[in-house]
Amino acid sequence: MSPASASSGYAKLQSVHGPAPFHGPPAARHPAVVRVTHWITVIAFFGLLVSGVEILISHPRFYWGETGNSLTTPLFQIPIPASRATVPTGYGYVLPDQNGWSRSLHFQAAWAIVLTGLLYTIAGYFTRHFRDNLVPPPEQRSLQAFQQVIASHLRITPPTDGDALSYNVLQRVSYLVVIFILFPLVIWTGLALSPSFASALPSTVNLLGGRQSARTLHFFVSGLLFLFLIIHVAMVIVSGFTARMRAMITGSTTRQETPEPIP
Amino acid sequence: MTPISRRNLIATGLAAGVSGVAAARLATRYGLIPPDSGGIWGAGETLTYAAQRILTTHSLAREFPRNLISKAPFANEVAPMPPAMKEAFQRDWLLTLDGMFARPVSLSLSDLKTLPVRRQVTEVVCEEGWSYIAEWIGTPLVEVLHAAGLLPQARYLVYFSIERDWWDSIDLADALHPQTLLTYAMNDGDLPVPFGGPLRLRVPRQLGYKSVKYITRITAADSLKPFGKGLGSASPEGGYSWYAGI
Numbered sequence: 001m002s003p004a005s006a007s008s009g010y011a012k013l014q015s016v017h018g019p020a021p022f023h024g025p026p027a028a029r030h031p032a033v034v035r036v037t038h039w040i041t042v043i044a045f046f047g048l049l050v051s052g053v054e055i056l057i058s059h060p061r062f063y064w065g066e067t068g069n070s071l072t073t074p075l076f077q078i079p080i081p082a083s084r085a086t087v088p089t090g091y092g093y094v095l096p097d098q099n100g101w102s103r104s105l106h107f108q109a110a111w112a113i114v115l116t117g118l119l120y121t122i123a124g125y126f127t128r129h130f131r132d133n134l135v136p137p138p139e140q141r142s143l144q145a146f147q148q149v150i151a152s153h154l155r156i157t158p159p160t161d162g163d164a165l166s167y168n169v170l171q172r173v174s175y176l177v178v179i180f181i182l183f184p185l186v187i188w189t190g191l192a193l194s195p196s197f198a199s200a201l202p203s204t205v206n207l208l209g210g211r212q213s214a215r216t217l218h219f220f221v222s223g224l225l226f227l228f229l230i231i232h233v234a235m236v237i238v239s240g241f242t243a244r245m246r247a248m249i250t251g252s253t254t255r256q257e258t259p260e261p262i263p
Numbered sequence: 264m265t266p267i268s269r270r271n272l273i274a275t276g277l278a279a280g281v282s283g284v285a286a287a288r289l290a291t292r293y294g295l296i297p298p299d300s301g302g303i304w305g306a307g308e309t310l311t312y313a314a315q316r317i318l319t320t321h322s323l324a325r326e327f328p329r330n331l332i333s334k335a336p337f338a339n340e341v342a343p344m345p346p347a348m349k350e351a352f353q354r355d356w357l358l359t360l361d362g363m364f365a366r367p368v369s370l371s372l373s374d375l376k377t378l379p380v381r382r383q384v385t386e387v388v389c390e391e392g393w394s395y396i397a398e399w400i401g402t403p404l405v406e407v408l409h410a411a412g413l414l415p416q417a418r419y420l421v422y423f424s425i426e427r428d429w430w431d432s433i434d435l436a437d438a439l440h441p442q443t444l445l446t447y448a449m450n451d452g453d454l455p456v457p458f459g460g461p462l463r464l465r466v467p468r469q470l471g472y473k474s475v476k477y478i479t480r481i482t483a484a485d486s487l488k489p490f491g492k493g494l495g496s497a498s499p500e501g502g503y504s505w506y507a508g509i
Contacts, residue, residue: 059392066327067386069393071335084391086339099390100502101304107509108307195388196315196468196508200322211386211394 026252027165034129035248037120040112045229047109052222054102057095058083062219066210075216110190117183133167134176140169159239164253178228182221189218294418294434298487298495299505312506319508320436324467327384332450333395336387338457341476348425351479356461358407358445362421362482365412372447372461378402378410383442385467387474390507397458399465401446405439408483417483421490422464425477431496432487432505433466433473442467445478470507472498 454460459476
């Protein structure tokens with residue numbers, strides 16, 4: 001075993017206890033800080049999603065540049081009815097206005113997710129969570145490693161012991177993209193929509209090409225995060241819902257039924 | 264993981280409690296608590312308002328070159344007005360300043376126009392998501408406050424529309440801000456009625472709904488408790504935030 005791979009959680013376990021026995025005792029999986037921040041993020045993200053859709057319904061048109069309103073040409077329009085009579089939607093009716101509580105929920109959940117994200121990032125740095133568990137180890141940093149994981153996903157190969165205790169390269173890369181690209185982007189584009197914040201730091205809006213561009217980008221980045229959520233939950237269900245949920249709730253996991261040689 | 268001792272737990276809990284109370288006292292003293300800080304959304308409202316007051320008390324809203332003025336500005340529809348209210352729009356508009364002023368005064372639109380003028384090209388941002396840019400021309404609120412002698416104990420300015428269920432308030436950071444404008448003209452003419460004419464208070468660092476149309480009265484107060492339900496404006500009574508700078 002190479003010293004570099006010994007840093008991954010599973011490899012560490014293996015090097016201490018020898019090859020992992022199947023149906024063995026529960027093995028440690030996710031540390032408490034990861035579990036707590038994960039579930040707070042789940043609740044806050046759900047709040048942001050619901051309230052974001054509600055706010056969107058009051059003006060389901062998107063623009064590019066600084067300004068845009070019902071009298072200007074949209075970049076695109078979501079074909080749904082609106083909660084405001086002044087928006088030309090083509091529908092003959094108006095949905096009830098839910099913006100009051102939606103906006104309050106959106107910003108409260110935003111505070112929760114940002115503060116939780118800060119705690120996670122700081123803890124992740126000091127506990128080597130990112131380096132040990134998320135940055136792909138050297139043996140995963142190849143096109144073949146990618147292809148292997150994709151191929152085994154396409155063949156719907158049952159997850160191995162290794163999969164229960166450590167992340168494959170596809171998981172690592174998507175988690176890193178979500179944590180270090182999509183979340184910062186969605187926070188940035190959201191802050192750019194705050195008139196007061198933009199007055200203090202005008203470049204937050206200007207770099208994005210204007211306020212309406214920021215709003216459109218906020219919508220698309222939220223869409224990507226939603227896409228991640230769907231795939232993430234689907235993979236959890238496919239790979240063994242009970243074991244994965246137990247790992248993220250209690251912190252320990254059981255080994256899988258199907259033995260597979262460890263790469 | 265090291266086991267947590269009961270003594271440590273109690274000490275940590277006490278420390279957290281004491282620092283929480285101290286933080287709340289300091290926040291109140293430095294005006295970081297919004298009037299709608301109660302209820303289930305109070306935490307978010309307070310965090311937002313406090314953060315903005317620490318970061319952006321003196322910042323200026325973005326101003327744009329005149330060539331970016333929107334060709335198609337948009338105004339929400341105004342509810343039909345009773346005849347008596349319509350008449351007020353025909354006479355010289357009157358703005359009354361009362362409450363904590365050394366010299367409470369009523370100013371006509373002509374009086375306002377004798378005070379220093381400010382022109383600024385800023386964006387109106389609606390909470391629904393749409394926006395437009397216009398040039399706004401009027402008297403900085405701070406000029407009027409000085410003319411009427413705002414008393415040092417005043418902490419909020421409460422402003423009322425001729426439409427009785429429409430009123431709002433701002434703190435001193437926004438009231439004394441150079442861009443907070445008693446607006447009577449827009450682009451190249453008088454302020455049109457759909458955009459708030461004859462007189463609208465423009466607060467460009469907050470969402471459009473804080474810029475109340477048809478202003479007739481401004482009251483200086485040291486507390487927002489006596490007004491309406493005590494939440495600072497009609498907006499929180501309808502479920503919206505008092506502080507709309509986000």
